[in-house]
Amino acid sequence: MFQAVAWVRRGLFHFRAGLSVRMNSTAIDRKGVLADRVAVITGSTEGIGFAIARRLAEDGAHVVISSRKQQNVDRAVAELQGEGLSVTGTVCHVGKAEDRERLVATALEHCGGVDFLVCVAGVNPLVGSTLGASEQVWDKILDVNVKSPALLLSQLLPHMEKRGTGAVVLVSSMVAYVPIPKLGVYNTSKTALLGLCKSLAVELAPKGIRVNCLVPGIIKTEFSQVEKTLPRLLPDFNDIYGLQRFGEPEECAGIVSFLCSPDASYITGENIVVAGYSPKL
Template identity: 70%
Template sequence: MSSAGADRRGVLADKVALITGSTDGIGFAIAQRLARDGAHVIVSSRKQQNVDRAVEKLQGEGLSASGTVCHVGKEEDCKKLVSMASEKYGLINFLVCVAGVNPLAGSTLGASEEIWDKIMDINVKAPARLLRLALPHMGNRKASSVVFVSSVVAYNPEITLGPYNVSKTALLGLTKTLSLELAPKGIRVNCLAPGVIKTDFSQVLWKDKNVLQDLMKRHRFTRLGCPEECAGVVSFLCSPDSSYVTGETIVASGYSPRL
């Protein structure tokens, strides 16, 4: 199933969306959906060739897209990304933070300091850092929206993904805290928690059929999700349809992991 075909063209017309980790997988699907809904999108990732490929594909559809290299763990890269958006369009309406890492599959307590630092820096600190830099270009516009991308493991942790589970749970707290801080500026802050979506990043959970079947049996979902199903949620969270939604996490996992 895909929400990409929904007739919502123009709902985000002339808005500006800055999206990290957006040259493939969920991030690219989000960029594509927001652009199809009328937004000017700025994509980014760590490799120039990936940025070029993503921009070419989006522009090939006649969509408004540009991009630049951005390693979200490097403040200078984040500054460059924000500067590109502000110089090109004068403002930023939507900030969508998709970029994340998981360099470990193993014991939580066995993870090294370096592993902990990398996961927490990229998955938790980097979105806050980028929002701090983008904020002067978003404030008091009454139509601005921030979306962090967490994971269903924030609710149902997987035993082999220890520090990653923790980082994605922390994003739920970051969402709630920043939604309160930014409410006076009219900026909404929400979160998406994908389940097992068929992307290269998540293949450790679905490439092995036995692992996937175990997950499906435990959580009672019937199929893998696709990136477009996440993109539809983000489009909603950026649109006027969600104007009274903030501090919330929407799960897209094929099952309900919480009350």
């Protein structure tokens, strides 16, 4: 049975929620909707991940960014700290266990805990047929794109549970719904993330941790421009529907901040498309 505590005021229903769900509006206005929360973001020194890191920090969170190269981490940290934002960072190749451990340790050392995990890091080492991919290609793509978010979350989970509530945002891709030829293994990995989102949402709901998935379309990033097939698809999409342009990384960041915020306290297990059109009912 579902129960709610409600009362009527001027003809409107107002629902009471626990302090773990709702935040004092005055405090939110003063400090930001994510004030004093801690976010760990993989693949966050450029593109969508960097835009998410900036937005969550602007909204009050302490952000731990990461990527595979030290110089990229240093540049991103310096830029965001230069904007007055609370950011730290470390090198992390999410496919390596020791790097994941270092990322967790960095978050705990600098921030004392973790509230949010945003998994942006991804890889696509092959442009070619699905069945022509080698076992090594399959292993690399699935390790980085699918296994690593689950393994990293398993390491962070005990620390997230201590905070009482938390949120996880996986980052998939529109190719999960509209596969691109010659990106077969990558398509498959991004489709798997939709299922991982659903499974984790059910598993972690009793712990007060919500899991959702961002599904970007063609966004202006270096990653999307590497595969020349992607830009050529835009005119085809626009013949049917669409906003007639590429997306910007910042257009993905706001929805992630929302999904981490108290405003999304009753949303979990959703795969949310940010693509300028909708590929599904």
